[in-house]
Amino acid sequence: MTGPDYAFEALLTYLKEARGFDFTGYKRSSLMRRVDRRITQLGMHGYSEYLDQLQVHPDEFTTLFNTILINVTSFFRDSEPWDYLRTELIPRMLAESKPDAPLRIWSAGCASGEEAYTLAMLLCEVLGPDEFRRRVKIYATDVDEEGLAQARQAVYNERDVQALPDGMLERYFDVTGNRYSFRKDLRRSVIFGRNDLVQDAPISRIDLLVCRNTLMYFNAETQARILTRFHFALAPAGLLFLGKAEMLLSHTSLFAPVDLKRRVFRRAARPAFLGDPVLAVPAPALDASRLTGLDLLRHEAFTAGPVAQIVITDRGVVALVNHQAxxxxxxxxxxxxRPFRDLDLSYRPVELRGHIEKARTDRRVVRVADVQYTTGQGEKFHLDVQIHPLTAGSGELLGVAIVFQDITTARRLQQELEHSNQQLEAAYEELQSTNEELETTNEELQSTVEELETTNEELQSTNEELETMNEELQSTNDELQAINEELQDRTGEVHESNVFLQAILSSLRSGVVVLDPELRVMVWNRRMDDLWGIRAEEAVGQHFLNLDIGLPTDRLRPLIRSVLGPGPAQDHLTLSAINRRGRPTSLRIAANLLVDGNDTAAGAILVMDPVTPTDDPAQPDPAATPDGQQTGH
Structure with a gap:
């Protein structure tokens, strides 16, 4: 490996060890191009210098990851495949499933969330909002925590939503200023989480797996590993939806094409062993009696080996087992x-199938240290497991050899040695502390004599001070008693005032709400309860403009600001609203300034009265009950 390549690999190793990002499976050409771009921006020369930069400045990790993980995404990106998904694929998928069966969708490499919310809108279009909320779970994953944080907020600007088809913006987004947030009731069905397709375990029982324009960043070997995990993740009839730059021509044993033009594939129904694309067919057992010469010698040497060994073919079949095993x-x-997966040994004492797959894929030895194993007779062993890939001279994988090294004795000796060391350290510490305690005890005895002599004098002076303090405390107690009586009188007055004020507010036939300068609710009378169905304890303390009631509170902002502001005040306006019974009503809303004892603005008072279209007092109030009685008190 040349110098620059070695330095680059060292950089990738540091990223994996320091932050858990494994970029070793990415295509080197595109990966080096992006890292070089960042190095050029910093004015540096070479990967080694940039590695020093990362070690000294940890904040640089975020910028580097944003440079490598180019999150290019948008709503309905490449609209034709999405139209096919809505009109053909989703209806077909629903027809093949039970009516009440849950639907599990996985958006792998979701970036800032547009792809996941696109899936949510499509499924909602087909199922309807109620059925969508009841049946659908969308799992959206990515390795970029910053992108996931943005996706969880589900808030986008005007440029982000330009690609939405007609009508979808109004149906699925709430508008706040120039920001568009995805509907909260549908947002709960979309679950975001971090998942590294190269390292982390896949999500299981997926009906539709969408991974568009993500695989193309990985090399062929890593793509094969990821597709094997996708095959495991999908349900038996699950569908895989890829980007237009991705194909599965070399993985026909894993997936069958549904529509090659739009890159839609179905999980192939085949028995597999640890991701092996060929069917594991049992091989005949080896007949040692027919072996001669060197073949017999090799077989006997393997069989009599001092450590337990098992050899598995490339098709997952047990080929050799020695006496120790x-x-x-x-x-x-x-x-x-027999297929190795049928043996208890494949998952007990440790799950070996995943480690075997890693050894087969990476073509390197995989070690599992200190595995505890208990035999059927209750005997306990400690084992080190080594999984060796077996390859031919041409590089073709022949199988794997699993070696179980018994380290029980070494483990026991190590534990005994550690225990002895701990005992010696404890004994040494005890002796050292005992010596120190004896030395200090002598000093303490000498100082104790001096302390006893001075204590008598201190006790005498303390007695005099206590007598003086007793007189002061008695005087203070009298003062506190007087203050307590005064506070009780004032508390009674305040309580009477509050009861009187509450009675006035409850008796008013108008809705009254008092706001502080930050527009938080301070007072909410009973007539407001009747109009909007929100009790005072629910409203007080909340921002008035954020209350979810039938009144368009945002249109009251100018009226309230005119009362609180220095300019000319607008004293009232008339608004249409929907009362607590879902009926339209018209309100006359008057606003007054609330001032404190220093004539300083302390908030605003809003008074709401329902009015009829004819302003005729004889007309019934829209907020009245069906028998014509007012709901206010």
Whole structure:
């Protein structure tokens, strides 16, 4: 490996160890191009210098990841495949599933969330909002935490939503100024989380897996690993939806094409072993009696090996088991020729299938240290497991060899040694502390004599001080008693005033709400309860303009600001609203300035009275009950 390549690989290793981002499976050409761009921006020379920059300035990680993980996404990106998904694929998927069966969708590489919310809108269009909320779960994942944080907020600007089809912006987004937020009731069905497609376990039982324009950043070997995990993640009839730059021509055993033009594939129904694309067919057991010469010598040497060993073919079939493995795990020669996945050893004492797949994929030795194993007779062992990929001279994978190294004795000796060291350290610390305690005890005895002599004098002076303090405390107690009586009188007056004010507000036939300068609700009378169905304890303390009632509160902002502001005040306006019974009503809303004892603005008072279209007092109030009685008190 040349110098620059070695330095670049060292940089990738540091990113993996320091922050858990494994970029070793990305295509080197595009990956180096993006890192070079960042190095040029900083005016540096070479990967080694940039590695020093990352070690000294941890904030640089965020900028580097944003440079590498180019999150190019938008709503309904490449509209034709999305139209096909809405008109053909989703209806077909629903027809093949049970009416009440839950639908699990996975958006892999979701970036800032546009793809996940596009899926939510399409499914909502087909199912309807109620059925969508009841049946659908969309799992959206990415490795970029910053992008996931933006996706969770579900807030986008005007440029982001330009690509939405007609009508969808109004149906699925709430507008706040120049910001557009996805509907909260539908947002709950979209779950965001971090998932590294190269390292992390896939989500299971997925009906539709969308991974568009993500695989193209990885090399062929890493793509194969990811597609194997996608195959595991999908349900038996699950669908895979890729981007237009991605194909599965070399993975036809994993996926069958549904529509090649739009890059839609179905999970192939095939029994697989650890992601192996060929069917694991049992092989006949080896007949040692027919071996001669060197073949017999090799077989006997393997069988008599001092450590337990098992050899598995590239198709996942047990080929060889030596005597140590038979004795330790209860195997026999009849297990040769069986699929390894059918043996208890494949998952006990440790799940080996994932480690075997890693050894097969990475073509390197995988080690599992200090595995505890208990035999059927209750005997306990500590084992180190090594999984060696076996390759031919041409590089073709022949299988794997699993070696179980018994480290029980070494482990026991190590524990005994650690225990002895701990005992020696404890004994040394105890002796040292005892010596120090004896030295200090002598000093303490000498100082105790001096302290006792001075204590007598201090006690005498303390007695005099206590007598003086007793007189002061008695005087203070009298003063506190007087203050307490005065506070009780004032508390009674305040309580009477509050009761009187509450009675006035409850008796008014108008809705009254008092706001502080920040427009938080301070007072909410009973007539407001009747109009909008929100009790005072629910409204007080809330921002008035954020209350979810039938009144268009945002249109009251100018009226309230005119009362609180220095300019000319607008004293009232008339608004249309929907009362607590869902009926339209018209309100006359008057606003007054609330001032404190220093004539300083302390808030605003809003008075709301329903009016009829003819302003005729004889007309019934829209907020009245069906028998004509007012709901106010």
């Amino acid at each position: 038979e004795t330790l795990f209860g195997l026999s020669s009849s297990d040769c020729g």
